[in-house]
Amino acid sequence: MSERCTILIIEDDKYIANFLAVSLQKHGYTVLVADTAASGLFYYTSNHPDIILLDLGLPDRDGLEIISELRQHDTLPILVVSARGQEFEKIEALDLGADDYITKPFHMGELLARVRVAERSLLTRSSPQPASPIYRNRCLTVDFDRHVVQIDDQDVHLTPIEFKLLQLLIKHEGKVLTHRFILREVWGYESADTSNVRVFMASLRRKIEKNSASPQLIVTEVGVGYRLTDSEPV
Ligand code: CA
Secondary structure, eight states: OOSOOEEEEEOSOHHHHHHHHHHHHHTTOEEEEESSHHHHHHHHHHHOOSEEEEOSBOSSSBHHHHHHHHHTTOOOOEEEEESOOOHHHHHHHHHHTOSEEEESSOOHHHHHHHHHHHHHHHHHHHOSSOOOSEEEETTEEEETTTTEEEETTEEEOOOHHHHHHHHHHHHTTTSEEEHHHHIIIIISOOOSOOHHHHHHHHHHHHHHOSOTTSOSSEEEETTTEEEEOOSSOO
16 A cells, blocks of 8 residues: 555553654654544544544543544544553453554554554445455465355365354454454344353364464454454564
């Protein structure tokens, strides 16, 4: 992509904001920096950024409120970059509609990889054609038209639920999906009991991972959910 997108950083820690801004600019992104929720929302409405990097601990408002406010009318990728390590907050941010969550301190390489995932999702959001009916990621091939899943060119039989799970993971490749989100999307209901997700994810893994003790495709985000590994090498 020659014309890279505009990223709004909402972060009150000047050192981190500056580090992010410089690194992203070096990679060709246009960057806006806001140090309060109020100025962040002002930049959002006046500059129409493509992606938001959001700190949760802001001086004037809670970052979680910003997520739910933006999600009422906008689907732009929101990546939470926060020092707060608590799992419940991570889950709440994702459930409110954040696209991803990165805990400080982070490696810039990891952050850039997540930004690229967000950037690619922008392309698929705006393209009118459906994504390719053939999906490839490492040893895995999925032919959506024929409903065929293969590992190293060998057919693998998936149950309808396992296939839906895999389809959901592929749709959100590279993003962490919470147990509750998966439950809602695959089973169609909300519940605090997410044991179904774990059970079916385990059976899916047994079928598509070469070594389920060290999965290459479906990665567990402990206490949060699952992520399908990015198919493009990072
Ligand atoms: Ca902060």
